[in-house]
Amino acid sequence: MNFVSGIPQPATDIRALADSGENARLHGVIHNIRNMGEFSFVILSTAHDVVQCVYSPEFSQFALQDIREGDWVEFTGRAVKEERAENGFEIRLLQAKVFSSPAEELPFAINKKVLKLNIDTNLNYRPLTLRNPAQRAIFRVQEGVAAGFTEYMRSQGFTEIHSPKIVRAGAEGGANIFKLDYFDTVAYLAQSPQFYKQTMVGVFERVFEVGPVYRAERHNTSRHLNEYIGLDFEMGFIRSMEEVMEMETAMLWHVVSYLKAHYAPELSLLKARLPEVAPMPVVTFTEAREILIARGRRPGKWDLEPDDELALCDWARETHGTEFIYITRFPAAKRPFYAMDDPQDDTFALSFDLLFRGLEITTGGQRVHDYAMQVEKMKRMGLDPADFESYLMIHKYGMPPHGGLGIGLERLTMKLLGLKNVREASLFPRDIGRLEP
């Protein structure tokens, strides 16, 4: 019989040690031991830093051979200013305690700043490759993207929700949906939180969600994942679709400043160039096609191809000096049934994509909120309203005008950091050939 009083062990803050000259305990994994003759450098990788420690028989109270590369250790040492060390200080080692040693040699070196492995080896050995400082910095930045998104949404009166990922039917239609045995029936994995976030507009007016999204696409490209994290929001009482775009733009600038404020060491290690804060150009799909034709391309009539997205981003950069461009008013026939048609011309939908550095990172738009209009549009698109009874409840009993969007966290991270493959921005990516680790 005992008590727990809620007094946790604080995390070691190595940076706070820099000026102290005091004895300190720090722990991590030994990345490297370099014998310099009189003394040795022992490079320790801690939770957030790589710290230069010095072993010398002069002050160290243990034998150098008691520790080796790859050991997980706790060091006791004295922090001393040292301008030549990367953090501006080094730790003179007094004592060492080894918690565990590798049972085998690592199959490759992970203690270099930047890991040079092909993507398959990187992913096959993910539990190890993520220990590399540059690899893990990607996911510290990714944490910052989601945290900046969350902070901004809250500041604008949005409520965070969690919607189910096991669903009776997909929101986005098509065959790109994973099928599941659900007790004695069949269910699917949600392709988006679309129906639920719209439903919650009728409850909280403004809502957001950070959660997994599933697409059973057989694509095997550098920009597709079969499971990814969606940053979604949906807002009520909008006067136009442009209000959704204003909200997204402001949110993205907030994310950029949040990253600069909280993740500067990681951004520096990754040599990331964050986008400049500037107004984002908006062109309609029709205008976008004209731009593409003027640039010698032959765009399709219904949607943009990846190379079109690249060309439009080139145009935005050359013409307006921006790395973002919104494309609006896509052909309604290729947009989902919940998209509101443009009242000026119902062959187009009040929908938009946001392109960033050559890639679509967002799809959004205004939704149908009127019951009769939604039922009519479903029928026109060959759907049976009876299949959508619980979704249509929100329209039947009244909804305000509303719209929203979804952003892929991994794609946004990839583009912010200049990565070549979206898998590099997923801790444990899932694609058509990969279920492990």
Next chain:
Amino acid sequence: MNFVSGIPQPATDIRALADSGENARLHGVIHNIRNMGEFSFVILSTAHDVVQCVYSPEFSQFALQDIREGDWVEFTGRAVKEERAENGFEIRLLQAKVFSSPAEELPFAINKKVLKLNIDTNLNYRPLTLRNPAQRAIFRVQEGVAAGFTEYMRSQGFTEIHSPKIVRAGAEGGANIFKLDYFDTVAYLAQSPQFYKQTMVGVFERVFEVGPVYRAERHNTSRHLNEYIGLDFEMGFIRSMEEVMEMETAMLWHVVSYLKAHYAPELSLLKARLPEVAPMPVVTFTEAREILIARGRRPGKWDLEPDDELALCDWARETHGTEFIYITRFPAAKRPFYAMDDPQDDTFALSFDLLFRGLEITTGGQRVHDYAMQVEKMKRMGLDPADFESYLMIHKYGMPPHGGLGIGLERLTMKLLGLKNVREASLFPRDIGRLEP
């Protein structure tokens, strides 16, 4: 061609209007219109509040019959102090704009403060019943629980991660796992982020995750969901399992104070009684059995039954005046293969449950970090280490001592708010018979 500059429409802050006496725009759904003779009360439900508005031909510039209950509207009005109104002010209506009207009468009244429907009706009509002020307050508080958890974890140096929910094999074993068609093979839905959060201890030392967890249990009880939100954390370099319990205790007290600071109106509406901050008693499984026997129960030798959990919480309240109690050192045979055995007696595991108000809300413990020990324990439990190759990578190449836990967000919300059924704390619950809405 146009530009978006990132200037969003701010959310209306009704409470800020209280003292202004100024004209204001506010929007929401009309909950109720009460004719008082000379004037009428129009009760508007906004994103977070229920606001008393007054219609009078004296100052209102529209006809009362232009609005009706259930309409989604934008009002322009003047905020005036009024002590008899619940918020201390009322809105004198000047103008009204109706965005949408219900196509049908609501099947039941949702404009009462507290909704009195049986649970099945409540869940069948979830898109409507969530519009009730008390129902939606539950999910505002739930947002606060997750936000308080996140804030505390960050303050303690934990990094937020997102692990995949589509997996090759379950971490918790047993038959309680959902099976999935994954292209040309079979996959499963993650029963916990266990392997991944342990893996990430080797990367960030301290990590947490807020994400869905799947259990294909055929239970149909008031405390089980088949999909729920797990609040998980895992921490490295622990000296003992008790460090994990200290961390959880401190986190829970932070959540309580976070709720008091940010969700007072919702807690008041729900008449919630939050637990007192006090040290939490800790008893071993063996001691717990003795306590139960002394109270006339016949506890099992391997685990606790729901009625045992109730009785232990009664004991903690009567003996120590607490609503929480930790049970530690469960029989190792009933705990998963990744649990570390008690070095004093390997028939018990370094694992714990936290009980709160009669229910288990957490399972946690210290994990095996030594490679040889983990391989040996797998074999002893009849498992083939070859099936866990990528998980065992972390042990093979070294791991610090570590431990962690998982908490069910819905169970914690349910118990904090005194709800009777965990489904009441899930926006769109999934159980053996429910896949919709």
